[in-house]
Amino acid sequence: MTSYVVSFPIRDTVVRSDNNIPWVLAMHSNVVSIFSCFRRAAATCRSISCNTGNDLSLWAKERVLAPYISSERRNRIERVLENRTRNVVVVLEHLHSKGNENAVYRSMDALGFQEAHSITADEESEAGQASGDPRTDAGARKWLQIRKWHTTRDCLLHLKSRGYQIIATAMNNRDNSSLPVQDVDFDNKIAFVFGAEKDGVSDLAVEMADVCCFIPMIGFTQSFNVSVAAALILYETRMRRIRMFGRNGDLTDEEKRSLLVEFYVRALTSSKARRVLQKYKYDATDSSMTENI
Template sequence: MENRKHHGVKGGGPKRKFHKPAPKVNPEDFVFGIQSVLELLRSEKDIEKILVHKDSNHEDIETLARQRRVFIQRVPSERLNRITGKNHQGVIAFVSSVNYALLSNVVAEAYEKGKTPLILILDRITDVRNFGAISRTAEACGVDALVIPTRGAAQINSDAMKTSSGALSFIPVCKENDLTLAIEGLQNSGFRVIGCTEKTSDVYSAHELNGPLAIVMGSEEDGISESILRKCDMLGSIPMLGKVGSLNVSVAAGVMLYEVIRQRGEAES
């Protein structure tokens, strides 16, 4: 009898314990110094996050960051010094390469255009190259928006832009403080939500994916979080016929998206 394993995705292959070298940071992706960061906060540019020295007190920066809902992370001086050897004054801000969109606006616009909306939710995808590759496939498949969490997501920097082959210049990205609330909002707007996970025996292609749909892809380490799994209307696994236990998350996202295209194409024919 054929042995069919049904798995979702956890990022691609067995885990290996080793220390990865700190990734190089492109100088174009950040600004440093108190005045430079203050000016950035006063501008209309979107900011990924701000790193401040754990013992410092930058009240003006923290006040503006809270007003703009920018995540602040307190870190030791070694972390800041690894990013730049220049006088950072205990504060570094990472600039987003895209301008974030409001999910409600994206959904409303899709409905107004008479489209059947398709949203891709990325639950803690942290690898920049995975994120870029997913963005490229999503744009090619006509996805209306990518949704990422405020914390625990890949930084949208020059590497992400490069890996996406420019797709991030065309597909809206929405940043949400709480993905479970974002999913509830989509469901209230007529969406069904499917989670791609190994924690089900249901094959992804057995579900009807024709209507307004949101697909959830989980993190490279542990897949979709339990709280988000419980919010999904349906779960789908990708059959694995070989000895490898999971697919890379960018490949799995492509499998899911092209199944939506296949089903919607058949529905229109």
């Protein structure tokens, strides 16, 4: 028999569940409050027991983790989630410099973009692409959802199937129809593709793109460093979205709750908290942030 005790802000009210059957014991003059409490108790019990064994629901994981994180940290995480979006994603195609890749992730985190896709050859992945450099990413990588790919075609087909408009960052394409970034249509979900430092995006990426865009330049040089280009385009995107929609963040409640739990895990510094997670068969070292991207 498993019992859960949950206290609500109603005087002398205790909610108890034995074998998933909620019982409400209340000493309160207002009968309506008792029935309201009963409904809340039933919902609580269903949420707690939604998984079998000791596995916890997102609702329960949040409450297990929250006591181990300061209120200031929790408030900051909630503010970050309010300003996050996955409707604009970044694709990095065969970047050679680890520093450039991490700098892009740092800009993404700072400007509120949650999802990235990194296309790397097998040997590049084996060379240590999964690790971050604190000098360039400032710890940003752990707060993002990053999925690895081995081919450009697979990555872009996946994003197209999810409804993203593919925008390759290229000064010139075959029909010279590349647009200044400020002329891009921001009404749709967007995936910006940034190419390698020397050669830029591949011919395949340009061919599969719905449109190409570039950053207008007025100097002798005709290109930016890839991490600088990404920062400029993402900043322009953020400001355009704020002007159009009133805000950049647009995560659903379900997405926020899922990321909240993942952010709590990443914010943990207490070994005791990690032992609590392990007790409930939740591995704090294993990320599930890429499951749905």
